[in-house]
Amino acid sequence: xxxxxxxxxxxTAFVIPARRERWVELLTRRGRNAFANSSKLMGAxxxxxxxxxxxxxxLDPARxxxxxxxxxxxxxxxxxxxxxxxxxxxxxxxxxxxxxxxxFSHEGWSWLCRK
Numbered sequence: 001x002x003x004x005x006x007x008x009x010x011x012t013a014f015v016i017p018a019r020r021e022r023w024v025e026l027l028t029r030r031g032r033n034a035f036a037n038s039s040k041l042m043g044a045x046x047x048x049x050x051x052x053x054x055x056x057x058x059l060d061p062a063r064x065x066x067x068x069x070x071x072x073x074x075x076x077x078x079x080x081x082x083x084x085x086x087x088x089x090x091x092x093x094x095x096x097x098x099x100x101x102x103x104f105s106h107e108g109w110s111w112l113c114r115k
Contacts, residue, residue, distance in 0.1 A: 042109070062080065
């Protein structure tokens with residue numbers, strides 16, 4: 001899986017236009033600023049395509065995607081592993097670049113972003 005494609009497509013598809021440039025930079029450079037700003041992502045999500053679902057996404061837990069927790073390097077995981085690691089922290093799990101993404105929040109919430 002192409003990690004950069006997943007992260008860039010997430011921003012292009014699901015972040016409001018006014019914040020896209022900044023989020024592409026944060027997610028592709030992956031420096032300290034990505035972690036420091038991770039809690040701000042939920043405020044930049046495009047509500048036309050992202051809905052708070054708090055775990056009710058009805059997807060196969062064996063599906064794989066790119067997981068990024070704003071701290072380490074992005075990696076490929078199953079949905080079950082992404083839920084176990086991402087719950088209760090800020091993270092992105094991209095299943096289909098620009099089409100299907102789960103955003104986890106440190107608040108315990110989760111969003112399903114779909115086009």
